[in-house]
Amino acid sequence: MSQKHKIEVALWGGLKPFADGNDKVEVEAATTGQMLAAVIKKHPALEDHIEAGVSVAVNGRVIASSLTEPIPEGAEVVIIPQLKGG
Amino acid sequence: MAFDEAKKDFNLIGTRPARPDGIDKVTGRAQFGADKAAPGQLHAAILRSPHAHARIKSIDTSAAEKAKGVKGIVTRADFATGLKGEMWNKLENVMAGEKALYDGHAIAAVAATSALAAKDALKLIKVDFEVLDHVTNVDESMKDGAPVIREGAAGPSTPEGMHPNVVGFYSSGHGDVDAGFADADLVIEDTFTTEATHQGYIEPHACLAQMGKDGKGEVWCCTQGHFNVAKVCGHLLGTEASQIRVTASEIGGGFGGKTEVFIEPVALALAKKTNRPVKLVMSRSEVFRASGPTASASMDIKIGMKKDGTMTAGRGVFRLQGGAFPGAPGTFTAMCAFAPYALENVSQEAYDVMTNRPKQAAYRAPGSPMAAFAVESVVDELCNQLGLDPIEVRLKNASREGSKASFGINWPRIGLVECLEAAKAHPHYSTAIPENGGRGVSCGFWFNHGGETAVSLALAEDGTVSLSVGTPDIGGSRASMCMMAAEELGIKYDDIRTTIADTATLGYNEISHGSRVTYASGLATIEAARDTIKKLCKRAAAKWGIDEDAVYWEDGFAKPSGPNAGEFEPMSLAKIASKMGATGGPIVGHYEATPEGAGVSFAVHIVDAEVDKETGSTSVGRYTVIQDAGKAIHPSYVEGQFQGGAAQGIGWALNEEYIYGEDGRLQNAGFLDYRIPVASDLPMIDTVIVEVPNPGHPYGVRGVGETSICPPLAAIANAVSNAAGVRMKSLPMSPPRILKALDEA
Amino acid sequence: MIHVTTTINGDETEFVCDPRETLLDVLRDRLSLTGAKEGCGTGDCGACSVTVDGTVVCSCLVLGAEAEGKEIGTVEGIATGEDLHPIQQKFLDHAALQCGICTPGILVATKALLEKHPDPTETQVRYWLAGNLCRCTGYDKIIRAVMDAAKDMRSAA
Numbered sequence: 001m002s003q004k005h006k007i008e009v010a011l012w013g014g015l016k017p018f019a020d021g022n023d024k025v026e027v028e029a030a031t032t033g034q035m036l037a038a039v040i041k042k043h044p045a046l047e048d049h050i051e052a053g054v055s056v057a058v059n060g061r062v063i064a065s066s067l068t069e070p071i072p073e074g075a076e077v078v079i080i081p082q083l084k085g086g
Numbered sequence: 087m088a089f090d091e092a093k094k095d096f097n098l099i100g101t102r103p104a105r106p107d108g109i110d111k112v113t114g115r116a117q118f119g120a121d122k123a124a125p126g127q128l129h130a131a132i133l134r135s136p137h138a139h140a141r142i143k144s145i146d147t148s149a150a151e152k153a154k155g156v157k158g159i160v161t162r163a164d165f166a167t168g169l170k171g172e173m174w175n176k177l178e179n180v181m182a183g184e185k186a187l188y189d190g191h192a193i194a195a196v197a198a199t200s201a202l203a204a205k206d207a208l209k210l211i212k213v214d215f216e217v218l219d220h221v222t223n224v225d226e227s228m229k230d231g232a233p234v235i236r237e238g239a240a241g242p243s244t245p246e247g248m249h250p251n252v253v254g255f256y257s258s259g260h261g262d263v264d265a266g267f268a269d270a271d272l273v274i275e276d277t278f279t280t281e282a283t284h285q286g287y288i289e290p291h292a293c294l295a296q297m298g299k300d301g302k303g304e305v306w307c308c309t310q311g312h313f314n315v316a317k318v319c320g321h322l323l324g325t326e327a328s329q330i331r332v333t334a335s336e337i338g339g340g341f342g343g344k345t346e347v348f349i350e351p352v353a354l355a356l357a358k359k360t361n362r363p364v365k366l367v368m369s370r371s372e373v374f375r376a377s378g379p380t381a382s383a384s385m386d387i388k389i390g391m392k393k394d395g396t397m398t399a400g401r402g403v404f405r406l407q408g409g410a411f412p413g414a415p416g417t418f419t420a421m422c423a424f425a426p427y428a429l430e431n432v433s434q435e436a437y438d439v440m441t442n443r444p445k446q447a448a449y450r451a452p453g454s455p456m457a458a459f460a461v462e463s464v465v466d467e468l469c470n471q472l473g474l475d476p477i478e479v480r481l482k483n484a485s486r487e488g489s490k491a492s493f494g495i496n497w498p499r500i501g502l503v504e505c506l507e508a509a510k511a512h513p514h515y516s517t518a519i520p521e522n523g524g525r526g527v528s529c530g531f532w533f534n535h536g537g538e539t540a541v542s543l544a545l546a547e548d549g550t551v552s553l554s555v556g557t558p559d560i561g562g563s564r565a566s567m568c569m570m571a572a573e574e575l576g577i578k579y580d581d582i583r584t585t586i587a588d589t590a591t592l593g594y595n596e597i598s599h600g601s602r603v604t605y606a607s608g609l610a611t612i613e614a615a616r617d618t619i620k621k622l623c624k625r626a627a628a629k630w631g632i633d634e635d636a637v638y639w640e641d642g643f644a645k646p647s648g649p650n651a652g653e654f655e656p657m658s659l660a661k662i663a664s665k666m667g668a669t670g671g672p673i674v675g676h677y678e679a680t681p682e683g684a685g686v687s688f689a690v691h692i693v694d695a696e697v698d699k700e701t702g703s704t705s706v707g708r709y710t711v712i713q714d715a716g717k718a719i720h721p722s723y724v725e726g727q728f729q730g731g732a733a734q735g736i737g738w739a740l741n742e743e744y745i746y747g748e749d750g751r752l753q754n755a756g757f758l759d760y761r762i763p764v765a766s767d768l769p770m771i772d773t774v775i776v777e778v779p780n781p782g783h784p785y786g787v788r789g790v791g792e793t794s795i796c797p798p799l800a801a802i803a804n805a806v807s808n809a810a811g812v813r814m815k816s817l818p819m820s821p822p823r824i825l826k827a828l829d830e831a
Numbered sequence: 832m833i834h835v836t837t838t839i840n841g842d843e844t845e846f847v848c849d850p851r852e853t854l855l856d857v858l859r860d861r862l863s864l865t866g867a868k869e870g871c872g873t874g875d876c877g878a879c880s881v882t883v884d885g886t887v888v889c890s891c892l893v894l895g896a897e898a899e900g901k902e903i904g905t906v907e908g909i910a911t912g913e914d915l916h917p918i919q920q921k922f923l924d925h926a927a928l929q930c931g932i933c934t935p936g937i938l939v940a941t942k943a944l945l946e947k948h949p950d951p952t953e954t955q956v957r958y959w960l961a962g963n964l965c966r967c968t969g970y971d972k973i974i975r976a977v978m979d980a981a982k983d984m985r986s987a988a
């Protein structure tokens with residue numbers, strides 16, 4: 001497992017009230033799972049939303065559910081609602 | 087697993103072999119959900135609420151129990167207690183608890199020695215209902231004073247102070263939309279509505295269930311996800327998924343609607359009670375009243391544009407009605423709405439609203455088609471008023487690799503520009519628009535999905551291969567799986583047999599949804615084949631007495647490489663397989679993972695339509711679908727997905743709708759009154775397969791099944807509006823609606 | 832219960848049925864001929880199409896008892912032994928089925944069409960099949976398969 005590093009995580013607008021009004025959260029992590037855990041630690045009010053299911057886009061690639069995907073340094077990371085389909 | 091840049095010359099990929107299940111399906115041998123029988127089976131029927139909203143004060147089954155042939159009756163009391171969250175919602179939908187929440191909601195079920203006896207017995211069940219006020223319209227349901235479907239159903243994101251029927255909220259965006267609108271030369275703002283439609287699969291839900299006293303259950307059913315059926319049944323019956331083995335039958339259409347579970351837990355509960363196999367088949371009217379229609383929508387859109395066609399800002403508010411449970415796909419509606427456009431200023435918000443209607447279910451790209459209808463209608467109107475070409479404007483503003491999507495990500499490699507260029511170059515676009523006709527263009531977008539996937543690939547001694555996958559084949563996927571396995575292994579297509587394994591035979595597989603099968607099970611098949619090849623090479627290396635790294639696989643043969651090249655006669659798969667028992671035992675390759683590289687897919691549709699201004703009826707003239715498939719494994723089935731999605735979209739745009747009476751009951755629960763397109767309604771549907779490889783799949787595959795239904799609502803609305811000379815803002819554009827719009831213009 | 836003697840796909844067949852049972856119920860539940868499908872039970876989808884004395888009918892609208900003395904044709908009788916009928920082969924060649932639930936009814940209807948009208952126009956095919964719903968394909972490949980089968984059958988005749 002690679003070293004944790006600084007990641008700037010973008011949230012969707014609807015989550016702002018649960019992140020003390022921020023739409024960006026800075027955390028230290030190396031994987032999607034670590035990143036989500038760190039985001040919750042920083043803003044506990046986000047836990048319900050994240051537990052209800054989110055996906056994570058890393059450099060535009062949407063990771064639907066995996067918590068083990070590596071996040072490279074300098075990657076653009078966005079939390080989006082969990083995706084599924086018909 | 088990343089796209090394999092080197093892999094260019096395929097032997098089989100891109101060809102059109104006959105599907106492996108084809109002969110069974112043209113001779114009537116294929117077994118669908120209702121085609122299986124078990125010795126001693128009972129037949130079941132479900133009693134359904136005649137009310138849109140009613141408290142169930144009591145249920146008296148005593149007379150029915152005594153009726154001829156009746157062997158058992160179940161009500162909510164026969165299911166698990168103490169469920170929470172999603173599973174509680176599922177149980178509540180499968181069998182009503184304290185209240186009937188919609189016309190058609192299941193109240194009780196009977197198992198009897200014949201289907202007729204079961205139906206007769208339903209009439210003897212006495213239910214004491216206290217009828218309550220109901221609401222079936224999304225905008226009404228949000229208003230103060232609207233009947234409350236259920237207190238406390240709202241999710242964590244719902245803003246405070248909203249009506250309890252509003253259970254979900256999503257918002258996102260970037261930039262400054264007001265500044266963007268101020269920058270525009272023309273701003274158009276309007277409200278659009280779409281009605282609920284049904285997926286309309288021709289095969290009703292059907293299952294055959296058994297459950298012995300040992301608590302082990304067996305289910306045979308038509309479903310898009312048999313592993314999910316096991317999971318839901320396990321919860322609803324108070325046991326574990328592992329105790330219920332589910333086998334997926336051939337499936338007669340699903341389109342998202344068969345991702346839900348409705349009757350299997352009921353059949354199992356009856357089987358448990360009677361200790362007999364129970365067969366349960368929905369009637370068509372039950373399918374309409376109680377299985378998944380789509381959400382309906384009410385949407386406000388505002389877009390600004392400069393004279394040169396640059397879009398300066400977009401705003402959307404989407405209210406989706408999802409029936410009596412949370413889960414309407416408003417979030418996806420909002421995310422898809424402006425996805426085709428690289429907007430500097432964009433904002434979108436969505437509300438998930440409950441009403442007294444059946445729980446909405448996914449229908450191909452859930453939430454996206456209505457968004458496209460609303461947004462693309464406004465884009466078309468802007469083009470008309472500014473005198474701009476609709477494809478040029480879309481090209482000018484198109485999302486492309488690196489541009490920021492409306493929902494916040496930066497796009498990876500996507501194929502929208504390629505689709506628009508192909509549309510512009512297509513002969514359809516340069517032919518004259520028919521007199522009295524109109525032309526419509528629209529983009530459409532869907533995400534696609536990967537999901538949990540396991541496959542297993544076993545060699546037989548004769549050199550043929552048995553491939554087990556866990557994703558029900560809803561549109562010819564066994565053919566693609568055989569092709570991908572044969573391509574990798576270098577053997578004949580006919581030498582592979584692909585089976586949909588039951589839930590006790592293979593690791594967990596997510597539902598066949600999200601256009602994931604050719605992508606995820608396909609990727610898994612390729613990986614399992616590569617795993618098998620490693621094992622084959624090892625056997626050859628052992629035989630030759632050389633290092634296994636010095637053996638490579640080419641066109642179905644293990645060959646020595648490097649210093650040993652040419653030293654040994656290449657060994658075929660069949661040859662190695664014939665001796666495998668004595669050289670180390672069975673050879674089986676496998677793959678289990680959650681592939682996370684599904685590539686999104688864009689499409690562009692062009693349609694010509696004529697409107698008869700006397701009668702208000704529309705005829706669809708020429709129709710062209712252009713869509714990015716990443717890589718088409720079996721082009722015929724890719725085209726089939728394009729055409730099928732377009733046809734369903736045509737139905738949604740022109741005819742199909744759930745019609746509710748004042749009494750809150752569904753008025754058109756049959757194919758006569760809910761009219762889906764028939765052969766004589768449609769033209770040939772031209773297709774263009776664009777291939778912009780998905781970086782997340784070894785061959786570049788993107789899912790194709792869902793995006794095809796995203797553009798047609800808008801494309802047809804634009805064609806009809808241009809033909810009629812009046813903007814159509816409500817679907818379906820049935821003759822009365824068109825006449826009304828003409829009248830008001 | 833009613834006792835019925837009939838001919839199905841050329842074989843003499845006997846069964847008993849409830850007076851309320853449809854021919855479709857009898858075929859599927861009593862005779863295990865599950866090729867004909869029930870999509871609606873009300874005559875609106877054509878998935879249950881069979882021929883009775885050569886005429887295409889919705890078997891969900893015919894009573895089992897009405898089969899007495901008739902010649903019934905179902906999808907199971909279209910191929911000759913191992914050999915597929917040209918329309919079956921063309922449906923495979925053209926990928927004219929996705930899920931295949933509509934296919935039995937459409938094949939029965941198509942066979943009857945081509946026996947009556949060996950050289951139909953596209954419009955005739957579309958109207959002939961207008962009672963057979965297909966939700967998967969958009970009909971494009973079905974129509975092409977039928978036209979192509981008609982062409983081959985004419986040149987073989």
Ligand code: FES
Binds near residue numbers: 868872874880889890
């Ligand atoms: S089942 Fe007979 S027409 Fe539909």
Ligand code: FES
Binds near residue numbers: 338339927929931
């Ligand atoms: S192929 Fe599925 S309904 Fe026709």
